[in-house]
Amino acid sequence: MDKLKYVGKPVVRIDGKEKVSGATRFTDDLEYGQNMLYAALVESTEAHALIKSIDTTEAEKYRGVVAVFTGKDFPYKFGLYMKDRYIFAMDRVRFVGEQVAAVVSRDKRIAEKAAKLVKVEYDPLPALFDQMESLKNDAVLIHPDLGEYVHVPWFFPQAKTNIAHWRKTRQGDIEKGFAEADYILEDTYRVPRYAHCPIETHAAVGLCDLSGRLTVWASSQSPHTQRNLFVEALAPLGFTHKDVRVIAPPIGGGFGGKAGVSMEILAAAMATKLRGNPVRVIWSREREFYNTSQRLGVIAKLKIGVKNDGMFTAIDHRLYWDAGASAEYGANVVNAVGLSATGPYRFPNIFIDSVCLYTNLPPCGAYRGFGYSEFMFGLESHINRIATHLKMDPVTLRKKNAIQEGDILAYGVPMNPSGLLKAIDAVEKEIEWSKKVKPIDSNKVIGKGFSLIWKAPAMPPNASSAAFIKFSEDGSLNILVSGMDMGQGFLTVMAQIAAEILTVPVSKIRTENPDTDRNPYEWQTVASHVTWSCGNAVRNAAINARDQIFEIVERACDLPKDELYLKDEKVKCKAKPEFELPLKNFVIDGIQTEDGTFRGGPILGKGIFMPEFTSANSDPETSQGGHPNVHYTVGAAAIILEIDKDTGEMHVKKVVEAIDAGKAINPDLVKGQITGGLLQGLSTVLYEDMRYDEKGKLLNPNFTDYKIPTAKDIPDEIVPIIIEVPQPDGPFGARGVGEHTMIPAAPMVANAIQDALGVRIKTMPITQEKVAMTYLKKKEK
Amino acid sequence: MSILHDFEYYKPADIKSAVELLDKFGNKAKILAGGTDLVVQMKENIVTPDAVIDIKAIDKLNEISLDDETLFIGACVTFTELMESEIIQKYFPLIKDMSATVASMGIRNRATLVGNICSAVPSADSAPILLVYDAEVVIKSKSGERIIPIEQWFAGPKKTVRKDNELVTGVAIHLIKENHAGCYEKLGRYSGEDLAQAGICVLVFEDQIYHVAFCAVGPVPKRAEITEKFLNGKEITPEVIKQAKKLLLEEISPISDIRSSKEYRIHMMDVMFDRGMKKALNKLRGGTHV
Amino acid sequence: MSEIKILLNNEERIVEVQPYETLLEVLREKLGVISPKCGCDRGDCGACNVLLNGRSVRSCLILAVEVDGQEIITVEGISKDGLSKVQESMIDNNSFQCGFCAPGVIISATELLNNNPHPTREDIKEALSGNLCRCTGYLPILEAVENATKE
Structure with missing residues (x-):
């Protein structure tokens, strides 16, 4: 390959100027005209109850109220992987905060005031707030009709239980594996729920015009998937895909929370009954916490067998997930972990149960890391503890068992090329692993912690991407795709890929935000897969445009196609060095021939990408026989943590994270993911803590008491390291890194605390209070 | 989120007009200075006043002054103004230190010290400092002026002894001539802005007199009178600190809430008292004024 | 309803406001200034910051009527x-x-x-x-x- 000019360079974001000048228009910044209607919600005050009656009379009579909606107006189920939720609660409510009704007015205050006049009578049912309670045989059923729900073929819900899905993965002989072990460590780890906290809350505006065309503007990671789900849900009203358009303006953070469909369906549904008027639904910060989706909580029972030489013999990993009131998206988190809960290690004998349970807490779904942060907390803690028992260095133990290219994964498929060992070595060196750090202050101690990184995109086997590339008269170009730039730099990276192939500088490229009418298909911007998948589509579109260019030049200039190449925005010819034709001369107008006629026309590149080697079909009892994941991205990280023994206060002196990006299309943006993802991960372990009362009500739905870090809470030093072992089917060898960066944070903190204080904390979060009180107890003993 | 209830807005230009409005509306009025508490409470429907009386146009209330060896902090003085005031920096650096722990810049630019003690949440950062300095709350009403020692100001969580028709014009602190030094220790859940989970302020004097006050570990911020009595006249030794801690922990009554547990608050008061005393004594011995 | 006059991004603007309207609402909904964002609506996040007489303040915690006669600068102005x-x-x-x-x-x-x-x-x-x-x-x-x- 020739030396790369745009790929692999720390290009400045193409949307940077827009963002710092205040020009970026997020969903709620757009103008929707004078006809705007505002919707105010009526929410369930009960965690689990039958709805006896809803009295909307007073609200309807309130001056200025345009409409009041309840479940009976939209008796349609929806969901991404399993249709288990309604637009408004129907006969029952399943969590505190669930939408029961909405009041619509031209005045937002009137809507809010009238919403308070809707009277809902409930018949309370027993409520389940702990997944282990949900698992019991005599537990109340949260979804009594679970057996009838429509779902993807790779889910295994169990009718007449609260089990939404049960992924079983088996390999080898688990009993034999433990019998061979010299040491077996068994323990339980708990990870609670977390909130995404994008600074922009969910926002959606729906407009169904008088001809019946529905447009939804939404702060969304998934415009095409949303269109698809809107059409599925609203099909009884006569909507087809061509009748529905989703426009996704720039989005103020997603982290998985704006994937799939949640509140957006309210704007879509209500708009269908209020034709000609845009209906605005904006979530308050409070509602953002309890009625979008949260990260699933998990109780992980983990057992690992090991030989005295450090070689693992068996893993038995049983994970019980709290998915909340709906599992339409969350069950796929459970599925992903069920396939990958070995972590990046070779285990000859594997037993994994990943069980998705309904509870009467808010629904959970995709969250950056998609289950891997959760199980890696226990797994990477466990591995340190095994190393301690074996009196072996924990990094050495990891290296001995680290998975390598060609090793067989839990579901029976070989591991992709990976720089895992390179990443471990790089981190070990940079953090000076074997060197103890002494604190200056006698109240303080310093510990080091290590963790590996591991994650595969979790997607349907045929998730696809598509791209168009169109030129303008001056040779600049627009890339039309439907991936979302939620901050990771997608727009810029796509521009770099097209720039490299078409030799057009990034400064002359715009990548457009999604609009399902205009931009081609993208499944969703989740799973850290768009650089890889949509990147391939853009690459293919650029190659397609280049082919068209060469074909035109061949026809018009009588030069052999195979001899043509692009350089600095010009077509050149190997056989005829003096020939050069600037792109701008013909990419719209074509090339004029000697007789005055023209050849060609506007260049319009088209590219698609869909993996053709994946399959979700496998034996439900073992998960063998399919090929569910495209590849894994791996890495390693380590931390130097200073702890105040008395207060428990923790201060991160240094973090090193190495990640195998395959090829970093934009190293500066990869580093941005490391810096941002690490802090988000550190925050889940150190600060964030959801508090529910005994009735299932979230007590801290605000930043006053759900603490996310500030500029004062960052590590003193972060060293990002990029490893590049190319992904054979990635664009220029790239694979995704967005989610992975936060995965090692929690276990490396737990491991550093063990190193510093000799205490092992097995439940997240590990707040300063927990550290202080745990250490105090240890001292008292 | 909009404020759902309707109200009238008044912006009196002098104290007289302000107290007349207060007299007229009584408990139906709310005084607006920085608004960082009031506006949130109105949005969340916690308070629904008929009248909001904005006192920022009253010149006198925007003053920080030092007259007759008495510091006056007007009701509209923001935490930022305190931090930037030469008078505060020179005579009351502890007030500057405390102000810097309140919220963040964008809030400190608006929030006021007087508003902090009028909201009277148990975690009010301003309270322990005002308590150790024996500050006085200056109040005006139609019937004239009333001075309330800060120790008598807090009547319960979010409650004060202010009557509905009274306007707090500011707080007054008498300058201390004796050499002394102080320290405010605040427990937050992280380095970023946080409400005090527990707070303690100590003031040590050269003649072995000690002032100790706390917040967020009881229904109201308070002076630790028993602890002080024990400490006064004693040289500080590890043994004295140890005994004083025992007394201090009896004087506080923290609760467990979603922010912190009672046990952690107790533990941290122990730690912070120890550290606060040491820091204050170091400053005193270092010869620096406060 | 009362009329306020402000110097907004160096331009004098006159606007009718209700006492209950916050500065953030008036900027975004009546004055076409959309760079200040509503992130939390209670002063925790800083997304609604504007410069009021040169000082950064939370526009979600200020009533629009309070700033009559004062100067406001937003990122549009900068x-x-x-x-x-x-x-x-x-x-x-x-x-x-x-x-x-x-x-x-x-x-x-x-x-x-x-x-x-x-x-x-x-x-x-x-x-x-x-x-x-x-x-x-x-x-x-x-x-x-x-x-x-x-x-």
Whole structure:
């Protein structure tokens, strides 16, 4: 390959100027005209109850109220992987905060005031707030009709239980594996729920015009998937895909929370009954916490067998997930972990149960890391503890068992090329692993912690991407795709890929935000897969445009196609060095021939990408026989943590994270993911803590008491390291890194605390209070 | 989120007009200075006043002054103004230190010290400092002026002894001539802005007199009178600190809430008292004024 | 309903407001100034920051009637005659990811640099600690502010 000019360079974001000048228009910044209607919600005050009656009379009579909606107006189920939720609660409510009704007015205050006049009578049912309670045989059923729900073929819900899905993965002989072990460590780890906290809350505006065309503007990671789900849900009203358009303006953070469909369906549904008027639904910060989706909580029972030489013999990993009131998206988190809960290690004998349970807490779904942060907390803690028992260095133990290219994964498929060992070595060196750090202050101690990184995109086997590339008269170009730039730099990276192939500088490229009418298909911007998948589509579109260019030049200039190449925005010819034709001369107008006629026309590149080697079909009892994941991205990280023994206060002196990006299309943006993802991960372990009362009500739905870090809470030093072992089917060898960066944070903190204080904390979060009180107890003993 | 209830807005230009409005509306009025508490409470429907009386146009209330060896902090003085005031920096650096722990810049630019003690949440950062300095709350009403020692100001969580028709014009602190030094220790859940989970302020004097006050570990911020009595006249030794801690922990009554547990608050008061005393004594011995 | 007159981004603007309307609502819904964002509506996040008489304040916690006769500057005002040095520096350093917090951060940074042209890293952290950013881990923002103070 020739030396790369745009790929692999720390290009400045193409949307940077827009963002710092205040020009970026997020969903709620757009103008929707004078006809705007505002919707105010009526929410369930009960965690689990039958709805006896809803009295909307007073609200309807309130001056200025345009409409009041309840479940009976939209008796349609929806969901991404399993249709288990309604637009408004129907006969029952399943969590505190669930939408029961909405009041619509031209005045937002009137809507809010009238919403308070809707009277809902409930018949309370027993409520389940702990997944282990949900698992019991005599537990109340949260979804009594679970057996009838429509779902993807790779889910295994169990009718007449609260089990939404049960992924079983088996390999080898688990009993034999433990019998061979010299040491077996068994323990339980708990990870609670977390909130995404994008600074922009969910926002959606729906407009169904008088001809019946529905447009939804939404702060969304998934415009095409949303269109698809809107059409599925609203099909009884006569909507087809061509009748529905989703426009996704720039989005103020997603982290998985704006994937799939949640509140957006309210704007879509209500708009269908209020034709000609845009209906605005904006979530308050409070509602953002309890009625979008949260990260699933998990109780992980983990057992690992090991030989005295450090070689693992068996893993038995049983994970019980709290998915909340709906599992339409969350069950796929459970599925992903069920396939990958070995972590990046070779285990000859594997037993994994990943069980998705309904509870009467808010629904959970995709969250950056998609289950891997959760199980890696226990797994990477466990591995340190095994190393301690074996009196072996924990990094050495990891290296001995680290998975390598060609090793067989839990579901029976070989591991992709990976720089895992390179990443471990790089981190070990940079953090000076074997060197103890002494604190200056006698109240303080310093510990080091290590963790590996591991994650595969979790997607349907045929998730696809598509791209168009169109030129303008001056040779600049627009890339039309439907991936979302939620901050990771997608727009810029796509521009770099097209720039490299078409030799057009990034400064002359715009990548457009999604609009399902205009931009081609993208499944969703989740799973850290768009650089890889949509990147391939853009690459293919650029190659397609280049082919068209060469074909035109061949026809018009009588030069052999195979001899043509692009350089600095010009077509050149190997056989005829003096020939050069600037792109701008013909990419719209074509090339004029000697007789005055023209050849060609506007260049319009088209590219698609869909993996053709994946399959979700496998034996439900073992998960063998399919090929569910495209590849894994791996890495390693380590931390130097200073702890105040008395207060428990923790201060991160240094973090090193190495990640195998395959090829970093934009190293500066990869580093941005490391810096941002690490802090988000550190925050889940150190600060964030959801508090529910005994009735299932979230007590801290605000930043006053759900603490996310500030500029004062960052590590003193972060060293990002990029490893590049190319992904054979990635664009220029790239694979995704967005989610992975936060995965090692929690276990490396737990491991550093063990190193510093000799205490092992097995439940997240590990707040300063927990550290202080745990250490105090240890001292008292 | 909009404020759902309707109200009238008044912006009196002098104290007289302000107290007349207060007299007229009584408990139906709310005084607006920085608004960082009031506006949130109105949005969340916690308070629904008929009248909001904005006192920022009253010149006198925007003053920080030092007259007759008495510091006056007007009701509209923001935490930022305190931090930037030469008078505060020179005579009351502890007030500057405390102000810097309140919220963040964008809030400190608006929030006021007087508003902090009028909201009277148990975690009010301003309270322990005002308590150790024996500050006085200056109040005006139609019937004239009333001075309330800060120790008598807090009547319960979010409650004060202010009557509905009274306007707090500011707080007054008498300058201390004796050499002394102080320290405010605040427990937050992280380095970023946080409400005090527990707070303690100590003031040590050269003649072995000690002032100790706390917040967020009881229904109201308070002076630790028993602890002080024990400490006064004693040289500080590890043994004295140890005994004083025992007394201090009896004087506080923290609760467990979603922010912190009672046990952690107790533990941290122990730690912070120890550290606060040491820091204050170091400053005193270092010869620096406060 | 009362009429207020403000100097908004160096232009005198007159607008009718209700006592219950916040400055943030009036800026966004009546004056077409949309760079201040509503992120939390209770003063915790800083996305709604504007400069009021040169000081960064939370426009979600101020009633519009309070600012009659006063001066307000938003990122629109800072940007209209070309970007400031700190904004340029933020572009160069890929400081923002989603950028929703950016206007609020720029307001805080502008106030800081107006008062203190050579801040330390700690000063910058202090000044920006009231602006929540969920994407970046803050470091690229802090570096950009630092870079803007260097020649």
